[in-house]
Amino acid sequence: MTDIDTLEKFLAQTSIDPNVSALRPDYRVLLLAVDGLTPGPSDDNSDAFLQAAETKAREALAGRPPEELPHVASWREAYRAFGAKPQRTRNSLEALLRRVEDGLPRVNRLTDCYNAVSMLHQIPLGGEDLARYASSPRLIRADGTEPFDTVAGGETVIEHPEPGEVVWCDSEGVTCRRWNWRQGRRTQLREDTTTALFIFDALDPMTDEAVHAAADDLVAHLTSFGPSVAVTRRLIAGNP
Structure with a gap:
């Protein structure tokens, strides 16, 4: 098990490049490092949580397109700021909301839980295996040479971001x-x-308090995934 000091050091070394902050001075990110999880496939509890979130998302949309929700609209503007077309490459929150009518796929209980929190609190939320990082993450504007491992046509391939694209990366x-x-x-x-x-x-109009509330909700569910779950968090403002 990773000790709490190691988790805190990992978060302390995470950074946002000033070139990203210049795009959206209102940007903030809350990082949550969690250790001691008991992994596993989707189960009844994660399915029930995701079902409740899907129901809540449908109520929030009330037949409207996702881009009419304030936080989704802000992220569309942020994508345009670095040259992305939000109609073609949607932020993760909008992507979930556009699939909610038919129901989301169940992946594993960690992924199911963070997808549920994302929809419930209307915030883009990603989950990563911290042990597979080569260094603490950085949010930068890419130069276009950075490798990105993904799948295309069922095969593993290495792609590269567009120059100027906003990306999370490690070493x-x-x-x-x-x-x-x-x-x-x-x-x-x-x-x-x-x-x-x-x-x-997070972008405006989401408040810091709302971001922490989303994190609290996720922590409440994650603590049921192991007898000794350890959690630490850090909120970073792009332009404090």
């Missing part, structure tokens, strides 16, 4: 493209993940 390459659009395979959550990093991305 080995990109872990998530277009801020919160697509995660890489190397650090994805698996059924053997015991140490995880969760990334809560």
Whole structure:
């Protein structure tokens, strides 16, 4: 088990590049490092949580397109700021909301839980296997040479972000493209993940209090995944 000091050091070394902050001075990220998880496939509890979140999301949408929700609209503007087309590459929150009518796939209980929290609190939220990171993450504007491991046509391939694209990366390459659009395979959550990093991305009009409330909700569920779950968090403002 990873000690709490190691988790705190990992978060303390995470950074946001000033070139990203210049795009959206209102950007904040809450990082949640969690150890001591008992991994596993989707189960009745994670399914019930996700079902409740799907119901709540349908009520929030009330027949409207997701881009009419304030936080989704803000993320669409952020994507346009670095040259992405939000109609083609949607932020992770919008992508979930567009699938909610038919129901989301069940992946594993960690992924199911963070997808549920994402919809319940209307915030882009990613989950990563912290043990597979080569260094603490950085949010940067890519130069276009960084490797990104993904799947195309059923085969593992290495792609590269567009120059200027906002990406999360570590010392080995990109872990998530277009801020919160697509995660890489190397650090994805698996059924053997015991140490995880969760990334809560916020723009105005979401408040810091609302971001922490989303994290509290996730922690409440994650603490049931092991007898000695350890949690630490850090909120970073892009332009404090």
